[in-house]
Amino acid sequence: MRYAMAIDTKKCVGCSDCVIACQLENNVPVGYCREWVVESTNGTYPNLEMEFRSERCHHCANPPCVRCCPTGASHIEEGGVVLVTHEQCIGCGACIASCPYDARYPHPEGYVDKCTFCIHKVRKGEQPACVSVCPTQCLYFGDLDDPNSEVSKKIAIRKYKRLKTEAGTDPQLYFLI
Amino acid sequence: MEEELIISGRMNYKVDPMLHIWGWEIPFYLFVGGVAAGILFFASFYYLRGKERVYPATIKIAPLLTPFLLITGLVALFMDLNHKMYFWRLYTHIRMESPMSWGAWTLMVVTPLSIIWSFTYVREVFPKIDWKKRWIYQLEAFLVKHRRTMAWIMVFYSVILGIYTGILLSAFNARPLWNTSILGPLFLASGLSAGAALIIVFAKNKIERKLFSQIDIVIIAAELFFIVHMFMGFLASTEVQQEAAAMFLGGRYTLPFWIFVVFLGMIVPAILELLELRGQRIPVYIPAILILIGNIMLRFIIVEAGQASRYLY
Numbered sequence: 001m002r003y004a005m006a007i008d009t010k011k012c013v014g015c016s017d018c019v020i021a022c023q024l025e026n027n028v029p030v031g032y033c034r035e036w037v038v039e040s041t042n043g044t045y046p047n048l049e050m051e052f053r054s055e056r057c058h059h060c061a062n063p064p065c066v067r068c069c070p071t072g073a074s075h076i077e078e079g080g081v082v083l084v085t086h087e088q089c090i091g092c093g094a095c096i097a098s099c100p101y102d103a104r105y106p107h108p109e110g111y112v113d114k115c116t117f118c119i120h121k122v123r124k125g126e127q128p129a130c131v132s133v134c135p136t137q138c139l140y141f142g143d144l145d146d147p148n149s150e151v152s153k154k155i156a157i158r159k160y161k162r163l164k165t166e167a168g169t170d171p172q173l174y175f176l177i
Numbered sequence: 178m179e180e181e182l183i184i185s186g187r188m189n190y191k192v193d194p195m196l197h198i199w200g201w202e203i204p205f206y207l208f209v210g211g212v213a214a215g216i217l218f219f220a221s222f223y224y225l226r227g228k229e230r231v232y233p234a235t236i237k238i239a240p241l242l243t244p245f246l247l248i249t250g251l252v253a254l255f256m257d258l259n260h261k262m263y264f265w266r267l268y269t270h271i272r273m274e275s276p277m278s279w280g281a282w283t284l285m286v287v288t289p290l291s292i293i294w295s296f297t298y299v300r301e302v303f304p305k306i307d308w309k310k311r312w313i314y315q316l317e318a319f320l321v322k323h324r325r326t327m328a329w330i331m332v333f334y335s336v337i338l339g340i341y342t343g344i345l346l347s348a349f350n351a352r353p354l355w356n357t358s359i360l361g362p363l364f365l366a367s368g369l370s371a372g373a374a375l376i377i378v379f380a381k382n383k384i385e386r387k388l389f390s391q392i393d394i395v396i397i398a399a400e401l402f403f404i405v406h407m408f409m410g411f412l413a414s415t416e417v418q419q420e421a422a423a424m425f426l427g428g429r430y431t432l433p434f435w436i437f438v439v440f441l442g443m444i445v446p447a448i449l450e451l452l453e454l455r456g457q458r459i460p461v462y463i464p465a466i467l468i469l470i471g472n473i474m475l476r477f478i479i480v481e482a483g484q485a486s487r488y489l490y
Contacts, residue, residue, distance in 0.1 A: 014184055014185075016184070016185040016186075019185045031188065031190065032189050032190065033185065033186075033187050033189065035185075036183050036185040036186075036187035037183070037184050037185040038181055038182065038183055038184065039181070039182050039183075039184040040179065040180070040181045040182075041179070041180045041181075041182075042178070042179050042180075043178065044178055052184075064349070064350060064351060067274045067275065067348075068274070068275050068276070068277065068348060068349070069272065069275055070267055070270070070272055070275045070277035070278035070280075070281060071266040071267055071269070071270050071272070071278075072270045072272060073266070086260075087263065088263070088266050089260050089263065089266075090258050090259075090260050090261075090263045090264050090266050090267060091258050091259025091260030091261070091263075092257070092258055092259075092277060093191075093198035093199060093257070093259065094275070094277050094345075094349075096191070096192060096196070096198045097196065097198055097199070097349050097351065097352060097483075097484065098348075098349045098350075098351050099351055100350070100351035100487075100488045102189075102192050102193070102196065102487075104192070105189035105190065105191070105192050106190065106191055106198070106259045107259075108190075109260075110258075110259045110260030110261065110262075110263075111259070111260045111263075112259075164488050166415070166488075167350055167351060167488060168350065
């Protein structure tokens with residue numbers, strides 16, 4: 001099993017609904033976010049191109065945060081989901097410094113927090129909060145090992161890019177372009 | 178032109194707009210840990226070479242400082258943790274992939290050793306001390322017998338302590354400035370040079386001072402080589418590393434780095450020590466203090482600039 005997410009940048013309008021849904025679902029403290037939306041502008045006026053990307057932890061297949069964690073709090077869960085066990089985290093910040101995507105943050109309660117792919121919902125057979133709430137339905141979540149999952153089907157037929165692959169992380173967010 | 182903006186207002190504390198997860202505590206610890214590693218290395222190395230009589234400042238006096246250095250370093254590390262009450266989790270795991278994990282275990286070996294080593298020499302340095310209790314004298318006699326074993330462990334672990342801090346930073350490939358394997362040897366060399374500088378301050382006899390002045394000059398030359406080599410590596414590397422180097426070659430860290438770390442912290446003290454070896458009378462405190470200031474600046478600048486360097490967003 002290999003969970004992954006595809007984000008259709010052609011359909012995303014940058015409304016940030018996913019960000020709010022995540023904050024509500026996961027009780028993210030005020031002023032913090034586990035996911036965010038990036039607006040990327042390319043070119044020189046008047047020939048501009050714009051892209052919206054809903055971003056979160058990339059749940060890398062080769063995660064530097066898990067490597068550098070001194071206590072084993074950061075670990076790879078079933079389906080390749082990268083999680084933090086709060087009771088094992090000492091809040092040293094090594095994983096935060098190691099993440100090329102800056103996807104982690106120190107929770108006010110001390111431990112390090114991040115996107116979980118809403119694993120608590122996924123285990124019940126539901127979709128992650130961001131996916132289920134997206135008004136343009138531009139987010140697709142599923143198992144890459146299953147050729148019939150929505151995410152597998154999307155990346156089989158669409159052109160996609162992954163971010164900062166040069167960091168050697170093998171990220172599992174696929175941005176459809 | 179490409180411009181990328183986070184439009185959803187991500188402003189995570191200590192992460193945005195620029196990573197600053199590590200404040201003064203980490204570079205302070207890197208400094209005191211490096212100095213302690215330097216002193217303990219020279220103490221155990223020269224002990225093993227049978228120079229106890231010739232180099233008393235190295236083997237007996239300077240190590241008395243190291244427990245205090247290491248303990249203040251540990252306090253700083255503890256203050257840096259965000260989830261403090263769980264710090265003991267460091268000692269429920271040994272994670273070979275994580276330099277921080279081996280650092281934690283190394284400190285667990287080196288700190289008690291530095292205390293024991295100092296304890297065996299306290300009465301030699303301060304002859305008036307009376308332990309009062311008989312069992313303390315027995316313990317002391319027992320430990321004195323095992324100094325050689327301690328020295329063997331210490332010579333090995335002090336090098337790990339000196340080098341792991343650099344390796345820890347260099348393991349973060351997300352921060353291009355840190356992502357160079359030169360950082361480990363550079364931090365080890367700078368810790369050794371600070372250790373040698375402190376030993377010179379305590380040294381009373383000429384032979385010891387002369388030796389450590391010579392050692393210091395050689396180490397500073399090595400450090401300068403590492404620094405030049407580091408920037409050559411950056412400039413020949415990818416765009417992100419070229420940009421990391423640009424912060425020091427015209428960017429905002431240029432002046433503090435080249436003036437305080439390289440010029441005042443390495444070149445000037447090396448020249449002063451050379452002059453001293455040639456017979457000029459120079460107060461030993463001047464090069465020693467310059468080296469220590471250069472050392473602490475190096476740690477602070479590298480830790481901060483590393484967090485400012487990133488994969489372009």
